[in-house]
Amino acid sequence: MTRAVIIGCGDTGQRVARLAADRGWDATGIVRSAESADRLARSAIAAQAVDLDQPDPDLPDADLLFHFAPPPRTGDDDPRMAAVLAAYAHRPPRRLIYIGTSGVYGDCGGDWVTEDRPLNPITDRARRRAAAERRLADWPGAVVILRAPGIYGPGRLPIERVRRGEPVLDDADSPWTNRIHIDDLAAAAIAAAERGPDRAVYNAADGQPTPMGAAYRAIARRLGLPDPPTISRAEAERDWSEMRLSFLRESRRLDNHRLRDDLGLVLRYPDLNSGLDASLPARG
Known part of the structure; x- marks a missing residue:
């Protein structure tokens, strides 16, 4: 039986675990705390609590290793990725699938971006993700990387901001933004495990970028x-937090042809409208 280990088994990881179970794989979710492991167990997902910030994490054997755990919030490296790779150095999985971020491209001036574009991260969080990719480049086992933009879905939408009437950036001043529905991201991770060639990199996006305010307007109208x-x-420069402003300083449009063509992935939610219809609570 194929052993699938999902490191960082949050919302996306739980979806991957269920898709793995549908395929008859033996899936185990790795989470940080015993409380999180108990929550997974109550959802019928086998789980193990492992702190990747501690030396020599005790991780189970894996045929397929899904690495979804984020780096620490400080620094310019990803020591958690380093710890995972060290743990599997003498028992490498058949394939490692990593969900990183499209932020590693940096600001592209609104250009369409393929996976061949050189990395140019401009934020600390993106530099940590780029460091994780560099570590994977030296990993002797098979690796597939998914560069994901904003992930949305049920419970992952700025509904309260919309209800409060918080302002959004005017489209004329807005960067392009990209997104992927969480169910499609999970499906992409499974497709990468099943069919992704070694060292393949995919933009895991729906391929339908919009100005930043489009999602807020679409949510408001549905509500x-x-x-x-x-x-x-x-x-915005005067009133918004530095974290929120950092997203204004990067503009790119992610090309997802490789994801769809090479992996044969048919997105369930190929655009914002279809994804929002499946993600927002029903009005009544």
């Missing part, structure tokens, strides 16, 4: 609310 007010970039 029967007025469109959010808009502000200029200068007003």
Whole structure:
């Protein structure tokens, strides 16, 4: 039986675990705490609590290793990835699938971006992800990388911001933004495990980028609310947090042809409208 180990078994990992079970694989989710392991167990997902920040983490054998755990929030490296690779150095899995971020491309001036574009991360969080990719480049086993943008789905939408009427950036000043529905990301991870060639990299996006405010307007309309007010970039620079402003400084449009063509992946939610219809609570 194929042994699938999912490191960082959160929302996406749980979906992967269920898809793995559908295929008859033996899936184990790795989480940080015993409480999280108990929650997975109550969802009928085998789980093990492992702290990747401790020396020599005790990780189970794997045929397929899904690495979804984020790096630490500080520094310019990913020591958690280093710890995982060290743990499997003498018992490498058949394939390692890593979900990273499209942030490793940095600002592309709104250009369409394929997987061949050189990495140019401009934020610390993206530099940590780029460092994880560099570690994987030296890994002797088979590796497939999924570079994901914003992940959305049920419970992963800015509904309260929309209800409060928080302003969004005017489209004229807005960068392009990209997204992937969480169910499609899980399906992409399974497809990468089953069919992705060694060292393949995929933009795991729906291929339908929009200005930043489009999602907020679409959510508002589905909730029967007025469109959010808009502000200029200068007003945003004055009023928004540094974290939120960092997303204004990068603009790119992710090309997903390789994901669909090479893996034969048919997205269940190929655009924002179809994904929101499946993600928002029903009105009534």
